[in-house]
Amino acid sequence: MSIHSNKAKNMMAYWILNQGRILTTHNVKRLSMHHVQRIAALKNRITDSLFGDLDIYHTIYNSYVTLGIEDDGNLVGAVCFDIHPSIKSLPPWCWERWARKIFHIDLLTPMNTKWINFLAFDVKYITCFLTPMLEVMFSEDRELEYIVFAIPPGINIATFLTESASRIGPKNYYTLHDVTTLGLLSRQEFFKKYKIRKAVEEDNDDIVAIIDQSSTRLKQLYGEYYISELLSRIEKSTRQIVVAEYNGYAVAVLIVNEEVNYDILNESFEVGPFHGFRKVHEDDEYTTHAADTSHQPSIVKEDSLFDNLSLEAPIYSDIMSIESRASSEEEKGSEESEYSTYSESSSEDLWTIDPSLDLSTLLMKREETSLEYFDLTGFFKTGSRSSLLSTCLLNTVGGDSNYASPMQGRLSSRTSLSEVKTIRQDILKKIIHCPKFYGEPNAFALEVLVTQPGHEQAIPRLLRASFECFKNKNYCLLCAPSTDVSYNLLDNFVRVTPRNHSTFPHDLYVLHRNTVNCEMKVRLSTEDDHPYVLEFLKQMLKEMDITRQYLDAVENPDSPYMALIMICQNQIIGLAVISEHVDLNYLFAHYTLYEWVDDDTHGVGSVGVLENLLIYPVFQKSCKFFLNEIHRLADFSLLVYSVEYKDLDIMLSDRHVLNCIQYLTPVRPRYLPEYDANFIEESIFPPKCVTETRDVFALFISMVRLTGVKRVEINTRLVVIGTGDTATAFLETLVCGSRPDLLVTFTNITVVSPHGLPFYKEDTSTKGMSPLTSGFTIYHRVLQMYLRINVNIVHGVLTAIKRKKKIIIVNEVTHVPYDYLILFCGEQYKLPTMKLKGRKTTTDFPDNFFTINTDNDVVQVFNRIETYKKDFMNKKVMKNDYVIVYGKDLRAVACLASLIEHGIPTHVLALVEPNTIQYFCSDNPESSNLVFTDPEIAEAVNRIIENLGVRVLRGYVLNDWKLEENNKVSKIELVSNTKPIHLGCKFMFMYADKSISNKTYAAIQKAGLVFDGRLVIDARFCTNDPCIFAAGSLTKYSRKYHAEYKSHIYYNANEVGEKIALQFREMLIPEQFRKYERQVVKTEVPEKMMQVETSLPEFRKPIVTYCWLPGDVYYLNVAAPGKQVPVEFMMASDNYGRLLITGDCDNLERQGYFKLYINQNQTVESICCLHKELRFR
Template sequence: RSEMSKFKSPTGETQLVNARRTEALDAPHIEQLITEETVKLFGQVSVVEIIEKALLAVVLSNQEGEIIAHAAFFDYPNKPNTSRTNYKTDWESWLSASYDVKGCNSLNSFFLHLFVAKEGYEIPAAEEIIRTAFNAVPDLHHIFMVVNSGAYPNAALDQQFSKCELRSGGHHPSDCTVFGLPRHAHVPTLHIRPALVEDHDDLTPIFNQQSEILTRTYGEYFLAELIAGQDDSMRCLACEVKGKAVGFMSVTSEINLDLLNQCYELAPFHGLRKPHPDDQAVPPRTPTPADVVEDAAAVDARPTSSQRSGSAAGSEKGAAEGGEAATGPDAVETAEKLSDAVAASAKSSLLNEDDDRRIDEVDEENAENEAAEEAEEEPEEEEDEEGIVMTPIASPKSLSPEVPPNTAAARVARNFQPVYHGESNAVVIQLFAIAEAQDPRSVDFLPHVFRLFPDADFAIITVPTMVPEFSLLQSFVRVTPKPNCTLNQELYVFHRGGLACNLEVRAAKPADRPSVARLVNSLRLKSSLLKDFDLFLNFKRDPVKHGEQIQAFVAQCLGQLVGVGIMRKEADSDAMYMRSHYNIEDFIYYNHHRKDEHARLYHLAVNPIFNHFSKLFIKEIMRLGDKTCLSYPVYPSSAPEELRAKYSQPTALSYFVPVRARRQIQYPLEKLGGNAPSERVLMEQQAFALNHINRKLIYEPKVTVNARIVVVGASSTGISFLETLAFCPHLRFNNLILVSPHGLPGDLEPDEQRECMTASGLIYDSRDYACMSLRTWVSVVYGRMTKIDRKRKVITVNGTARVPYDYLILSTGLQYQPVAPLKKAPSQRQMLSAKRLPPHRPRNMFCINDPFDAAAALHWLDRRLDKQRLEGKLIVYGRSLDAYACVQALLEAGVRPQSIVRVLDPDSPNPFEHDDHVETQVEAALHASGVAAHRGYRLQQWNDEEPEPRQLELLTFVSEDGKREVHLDCCALFAYQRLGVDFDCFTAVNDACLVFDGRLVIDANFHTNDVAIRAAGPVTKFQRAYHADNWSHASFNSKIVGEQLAHALLRLFDPTLDQDTEPPPEPAKLIPQFGHTPKLSGARLPGGYHYLHVTSPTIADYLHPTVGDEGRYLKTCTKEGSYFRLHLNQYDKIDSITCLSREPFPYKNYIQLYGLHQRLLNNLASRFKEKLVPDFFEFFNETWALAFYHDRFHDFRDELRDLLSTRPAPDKLSIEEQIRKLMEDEIGLSTAQRAQVKEEYARSGAKRALGTRFLNYISYNYYHLPMYAKPEMV
């Protein structure tokens, strides 16, 4: 964050100066401020490296953006010879032995490594930077400066620092001098005293500035009455500066602890009560074998998913973060998100149901065994009412591989709720306000709170979810709400032990082993942690993994061990893999960090009471271990258990930043030979989500957002929205909630057959989901939204569970709907409305809308193929791309072609209308395989007009003219006939009076007619006022739509952006632009074809190759059936790509061709015209093209465009400006004008600069592009 301050310039004028964190782009400007005096004082320094590794680097810039001063602070001296051993780790003992300094340590002391300022600004700049440093780091008490002997601080620093007194009898260094600066000289500790009634006039403006609600509610003199009403249970404190009250805090010991324990996970804090002999803090004993047998019978008798599907809702972290704890039938199926898991919690977490078991249960819903099919069934409506079950806080495969989720012991732990009987051990801060200038020192109130209430060990505070986190809360620990909490408050806890200033971090010793074991006793992966701890104590290395270095550290406070951290040196191969596969360089300059400065965190456990010290613990681990970067991987639940078990959940994961994965080039290795990238780049590893922290991020503040953002629908639009929010490095969203029937996509193990059963939008694949690990940051509620209460801001899931929201995002997309017979004559084309569909979908009717549906259908199919019970036809009804993919999946699953029948209704659009060749090839393959097809037929009747069949046995289809009928024995029906809005979603939206006109109506800013509800994706349409009925979000790339939605919402929370307090006015009713990202589709088609289609955003999903369509088509077709078609628009840019081949092809590479000019591709058009390109597959697989497929190539193109837009001199036009000027009155450039521009381009130096930039691009990314020759190689 940045602050604006005023001070006088050398001319005496008052200037506004902005203090902010230093960025790498500031380095050239800072270097210009370095003088000989700077070098004499601090020595020769690398400014980039200083910025890269400083804990805190601050620049001052004026209103014109000119940098006028810079300072960099570290937690160790800048002179290596100031210590006989390691100057980074042992300076504390050296400093205290040589100088008369008290109470300084690495946690509360900084060293100034560099200070520069513009001439004339030195004195005010030094004062402003030092004040900024103390405000930015409340724990900072001392700043030291170590200079060479004979050197002396300049006037600016001399006014701030004083020479440290030598300690008598100590070792006095002869080569340096130490100067010191205490905090109280610039930012003194606040003076806290009991509040007086007389403070009312000073404090009222502060309260009113922040909110006038209290005055309106309790009257103008509520504060005076509150102060006058103090007693033993309620006390008031005031903060005084220069005789004026500038802050106020009201504290009371009257707390409803029972409600708090119902709503929040307070087990780590012993329920905020004192210990009592009758406390029940741990689960009861493990059931006996007899109990287990009895329990197993109960499991067998549990309701199936068909009984639960209508009413079981679940949430990964606590479905509704916020309120009264629901019990009994209103409990919600939940799963704790990874980042909220508390390592030292005494309460065992609840375990999620295994994915395979969930698929089995859905299979039971779709088709039970023969005996069950003949048995009578209970009405599902009654079963649904009893189907709500309590489930997990944490994903079983990712967090608890040691405990089988279905054991009786796990179920006992899952249902256990601790009970505490002791007296209250807490006080609550019920009212707090402070002036902005004193806000960074808010923590100074806390010592006085505990003096007023000496029997209390905890101070708590609740804040509304929409209130931004203020400085005081930085010292508190946020408490995770329980699953069914619907309070709109966040609870924060502070323990009096947090006031201790003697936190000590050191390398672990053998004597620490018992204390570490006690600390981690409640961890699920404690055995893994203790194993690594023992390896460190015994060997300092892992003898199994090639002697990999292990480092273990412990944190102590008041003589008690409160934390343990274990890390390993990052192997060179792993470090290069992370650089090449993740955007780690968004956060570090990789080349400025030595290989041995990278480490991987394996374990970090901190007592919850001291959790706010976790960041300092990490800082000390890096300093003592001589590391600058720490990474922590999160593996998906499908990863091997032995791999996931190596890493225990760190309590400080929220301080890390998630790192995006990089798209990789698909290399033609057989062509590259020895010019291929190294094995470290090409090696296949288990996909994981990477979290990162480095030294300069330690004190980089994250803005905490507690607003409850509920996303309904796990469509690619919704996932893209969540991804954008979760990957904001400077924001921490605590309450991101997804409501979806099957949870997050990617939770199932990768399965090629399942993935081939549906067409793909090519937005995300299983590896992308693993590399995102949204389950780390997002809570999931398993179920369907059935109601929206706009007044109370609550949605209902599955008819019973309530999920509150502050902002509701509707991104349900469109789903294939169950089909029903025609109600009237075929010519009238009237179908049953959704409300008149049978209440129970027949068991053997499948609507494949997501991987979970596909898995259940394939599981059903496998069972029948194994038992040879496939009687009748598998009918694929519809003509969508998904329908073709389904036919191919059925064939690959082993179904005989004669058992598959396609029924193509006349209303479905042709997915291959853009290219007749593709349709011809696919239909020929289907005909050759023996798959029957009936074209132009609609479903007219099933099971002899049975109104609500449980099983489809006989289907009758009728032609469009009503003259022909087809009767088919039905084994299963796959419905791809109609895409529509989910009926439950429609009912909820319609009943909430949101405008629905065939689709949910929104404006260009994603707003519905409710300011708190936004929507995006194919479920929406623009208002009729836009006169754009043919355009909708479905016309664009869904990932970009999700990102734009996230950016629109970020304006409400991101302090670096201009925040919208209300919807901005629309100057014109224009549909928004979603960039130039293409729409994508791909599938495995009958005949074994691999299919790819890339097209620009269009009204229709296809391009018509008809007269009037500007541009031209380039096609190649080989004897083997490989077909490749490009469409070049009128500007000779590629705006459509179609690929069809029986051989797999690097589709991710080909997608990157979109938007490129044909001349960039080795003059593609002229080569094609000269018949030099017989096969585009071969042409684009040649090694010269690989640079175009690099993930940073589009950024490089933007860089070159900026180069051509930059003026070479203030009085000279840029190349782009010259072209624009020439084209002002012309349609295009003449031959002479083109020659003129080319001449100017060569003369201006832009051509040489462009070539230099390209060589730099190749050189910097050489680990990906070693097939290109560098200039020195020639």
């Protein structure tokens, strides 16, 4: 029986209804779980006879894609497409054999076939609801050729299958009414028929008109007949022009060129995984264990068209990222814009990250007993250890800076900037070695691809035809700006990772011949595959882990592992190893898995662990098919994958991050309270899965439904300065803000910070020195949120902004380009401004003066103190020296607690408060930085400190110091209203002055950004440059808003970061994809936020501050957002509200102190608590 219908009818994308209205593909929308009730309302007699009593929710939940069609806003039809037929007696993994054996159909494969497992419709639309949805399904899946529908016995030909459907019965059965049959719909029946041919001179007018619709640039440069001239006047042209013809007219054009500058691409991009886009040559420098897989024996003994595929390069490149930034020379009037980018990425793709030497990793505490000590001078050649503190890096400018990048080496203080740049460039060229490839060219460039509106369906055929123009070349290359939004075209290409020192202004994409002309399949691996799989794995740098798992899966009948391979043209191009051991209860308790997964739909044995998945980079776009086949063949409805922090460090792990991790769905961690068995009854204590703590990891999942969700890659270059609470919340919301209806991946985010992202620390005696939490940032969430996988990290300090060229300069030499620059620099503690006797300025940061601004500062300082512990116990050594804590900030008190806990005797500790604490309201934000908002708590803490034996000096200001030749301060002079005092100084911690760093201020001022005490922004967080945004304590609103009291410094830093991130998602996600987002997401950022208006964003989250104080006392303060007003001032008001107090500050041993303030509107205004046993997290 013929598979295709005999009716050669050109189907259009719409049907005319009796009512006179038209249904088109524009009426089609994606449906999700919250549409179940609307779909159930469409059930009718036909639906019941086809599917019986079907669980609609379960069917939609497990379907690949569910589409619906609306008429005038009303849902009139819905279809569920899946990767296997929904026949209860037929296992999902053997439907292909069933179709071949029963129906003798060889054309249906898992790659080119989808099944209709459920549909519902309004009977008035029975003849017209299905066609638009079929066209959308075919257009969105370029590999899809057939859609099949299983018709049970006793059902006549379904009217809704349209006239293009063919009904197929089992072999030798002629009475189709009594048996199960298949309704088959083919792609070719739903799209226009194009004739693909080479262009001729007569096509000039049509082609020029098509190109003019997108850009008139070529016409302006070369006139109206440039296509004709290309075809006729240029002999032996390297260009080929191909057109798609419809009804006698050219409607699409493709121009390709075999001239490619391979040297530039090799210098600018990590082309190793593609073998430099050249054929194999014996002199190639890029060598691996398996240098030439194109000559591997095939899995079956027959000739393979795959022999031309360049799979010689390893899956994971052996070129590690360099921790230092590339340097570039200053432009000297030339037109070329030279700049260097640093990215902490692997040499293969943005998603396979082998992090370079990261201080945040080296300084990470991995044991509870002691802090690891690292001699950082081996990495940073500086004048003193204190020069590594963030304060020194951010505030020493020009020739006063002792800071050098790891590559710079020890340079003379008189070395000029140009000499520094030259030295860095020379060293960079020696360290970053670009492999050389000598084979024949194997690529061509795609220069132009344009279609008339409505003829985008011709693009896949034109791309296939492009390889016919150059039959001896396997790679099609495309360069596009990072802001390009040609998603229909870029969906076919794989993005190539730029090198660390790349100066190339555009992104590079590659398409391989076999990805458009090859049928792939996935199957379980057997022992016969051993030599081919092992040869495949030898191309990895560290293959031992996955090799062990693979051998165990294949050779051991009782193995917990299962191995699957993906094959193209009889050669292995992908390998996956999965297992079944997973604690789903723990994942639900600690991650927001509920947003993606319904626990009730996944029974025992239906959840698997993705241990490893490898696929050649050029086939990454086929990863969704690979994942679907894993689900189908292994019968796992849910796959989970975890990434631990050590997996991101090539020096610590034997396990690589998947090079196709962008096709998995990330899951956010949950905010969990900390449970203490001493205060909770056993009967109501949470289960073990909630209270248990395990190694920190980021979680990713895969389901068939999620592989079918619309995905968008945003390649816009976003450069984020800073890694504080606001920046971390911005990154979390931007990167992890996707919802089940639309998955957005940001592939080009760069973070600039002296010490990288915040890192996880176990609770130790340093916990009080860490920066206080003013929002909800928990540092181990940085690892749980997989931020290091999604962002590039530049370790350095912003020193200049070149607005015209859209470049920032880091560490005075490294150039990083941006499309949007977001400043979250914030404020840092630094040395107070003072007049030094006998000296005009201080060029060195004293070696025993510390300012704590980052986690790295904490670790470095305590590593220093650890070496002096014995001196603190020896009165002869200490003499009259003190360890001084100077400042009026709450962090100063918390630092004192950490020093006591660390074992420093209280008699050598001194607390200096530069001014007396006063409880009054001030218009000056700098003077309103009070230690405690409650005077009773302040007095109680002061008594505790004095009873511990700490020397307390109030009302004294640092006036001068005595600096010795070893760059250490031996004595300080403090002055007050009465008399000066001198103190011997062993170490001094500075918590007094807090402001924008000198380097940040210089960069902002020289860039011409409006600065009025703080960086001025508008209601959209935008500066006076439309490509530069800012938020946090660095900023203030323009004076035209009259909103000094609404500065970001008075609000929750996390919420500020979330707001600007939501705005960026609205800005960068194209309008055509936002319709797939849920309504709740679309309303999070009102459309008016995208306009220039006077209304400022509203912030509603409370400001939370908690810390550990001397005497083992824990302090918590929760305040309403906005500028804080002291309690005394509020109590003087007539409409004060109510104040509820329990406990006694003078007797914390018996009972803690708790204060709740309810304002006149009967809402909680503030919560304040002081306790010796309860830990606040």
